[in-house]
Amino acid sequence: MRSKQTFIRQAIEASFTRLLDQRPFEKVTVKDIVEDCGLTRNTFYNYFQDTYDIVDSILRAAIRDLVINSRTVNTPGDAFREILKFADERPRIVRHLLNSPKKDELMRYFRQSSAMVVDHLLDAITADAPLPEPDRSLIRDFYHAAFDGLLYRWIETGRTDVLNEQLARMGDLFSATMHFTVDYARQNPT
Numbered sequence: 001m002r003s004k005q006t007f008i009r010q011a012i013e014a015s016f017t018r019l020l021d022q023r024p025f026e027k028v029t030v031k032d033i034v035e036d037c038g039l040t041r042n043t044f045y046n047y048f049q050d051t052y053d054i055v056d057s058i059l060r061a062a063i064r065d066l067v068i069n070s071r072t073v074n075t076p077g078d079a080f081r082e083i084l085k086f087a088d089e090r091p092r093i094v095r096h097l098l099n100s101p102k103k104d105e106l107m108r109y110f111r112q113s114s115a116m117v118v119d120h121l122l123d124a125i126t127a128d129a130p131l132p133e134p135d136r137s138l139i140r141d142f143y144h145a146a147f148d149g150l151l152y153r154w155i156e157t158g159r160t161d162v163l164n165e166q167l168a169r170m171g172d173l174f175s176a177t178m179h180f181t182v183d184y185a186r187q188n189p190t
Helices: 004-022 030-037 042-048 051-070 076-083 087-088 093-097 105-124 133-156 162-187
Strands: none
Touching: 004 042, 004 093, 004 105, 004 133, 030 042, 030 105, 042 076, 051 105, 087 093, 093 105, 105 133, 105 162
């Protein structure tokens, strides 16, 4: 059973996301949120400092969900799709955040998410025979940077409509090349 505090926090976040779906981030005010969810300003400030704090809370929750869900995915494509679940379920909100001062926080969410997924894939591939840490770190950094670069390019060019279909394929390609890279590192130690 949800506590009263959890219920109020979720009501504020739901009001914020509902309003953000309708208008740009800069146009969503604390006054709008409390009117939408029927709370007082004092109640709002008991839970959040401002609208920036709400975005941080929502993205932290998305990261927690990803950590839980990434343990249950079976393919790299599914893992990468899980990263974009947040964006896929809220495309207008993501677009508004990308055009707001919270863009860096949204991109940080995607970077943290991709790092977790790349680590998860590398853990799965190296479970039977660990790699020396320098090679593991280099491989992890390479794939993480590649994913981040592609994601950033897609977002910057506004091509988020192709993300899900391309991410599934990219996950499979990354997995195949990661297997090859790990095998090569094992056969050619430094």
